[in-house]
């Protein structure tokens with residue numbers, strides 16, 4: 229006689245995080261680390277650095293720089309990509325756009341192609357990067373990324389931490405966990 233089958237989710241999802249700010253004390257990096265801390269074991273999140281990528285130049289494709297090869301390999305090996313970035317001049321920071329450009333070339337080897345994606349923008353002000361968020365999403369359409377259809381703007385960063393400047397306030401922890409759950413479900417459905 230067959231017993232009840234319990235379906236356990238055994239797959240761990242590998243998620244590459246791209247942070248659109250190189251600043252040492254970046255709010256976006258700080259929030260990225262909070263997402264990593266709060267993520268369930270089923271979401272294995274890693275920040276993939278983009279600051280040392282050579283500026284995109286198609287002439288280099290004949291013998292691609294090591295920085296491009298390593299970066300492309302890391303994105304290729306991930307199941308999904310998490311973009312978290314400030315808005316610069318109402319658009320996407322150059323360093324993040326460069327990373328997207330490097331990832332998408334040559335088109336036949338586009339490592340972003342059809343991967344699930346999430347886009348969040350964070351800033352110290354209340355504006356929280358709405359225009360930058362849209363600009364990032366626009367840059368992902370060519371790659372047919374499965375972008376989580378959710379608006380994630382994280383503003384007034386200083387108010388999200390307790391007086392020690394390190395501990396996220398409870399409400400924000402709940403909000404970040406909710407986002408992670410939405411993204412995990414979305415990525416499973418769209419991979």
Ligand SMILES: Cc1cc2nc3c(=O)[nH]c(=O)nc-3n(C[C@H](O)[C@H](O)[C@H](O)COP(=O)(O)O)c2cc1C
Pocket residue numbers: 249250251253254255256257313314315316317318319350351352353355356357
């Ligand atoms: C070049 C530049 C352009 C910026 N443009 C905007 C902008 O368009 N909208 C906005 O809300 N903040 C803008 N800011 C402020 C950033 O949102 C703010 O510095 C933010 O904290 C940067 O993110 P980070 O803390 O992760 O480095 C700009 C900052 C820089 C350096």
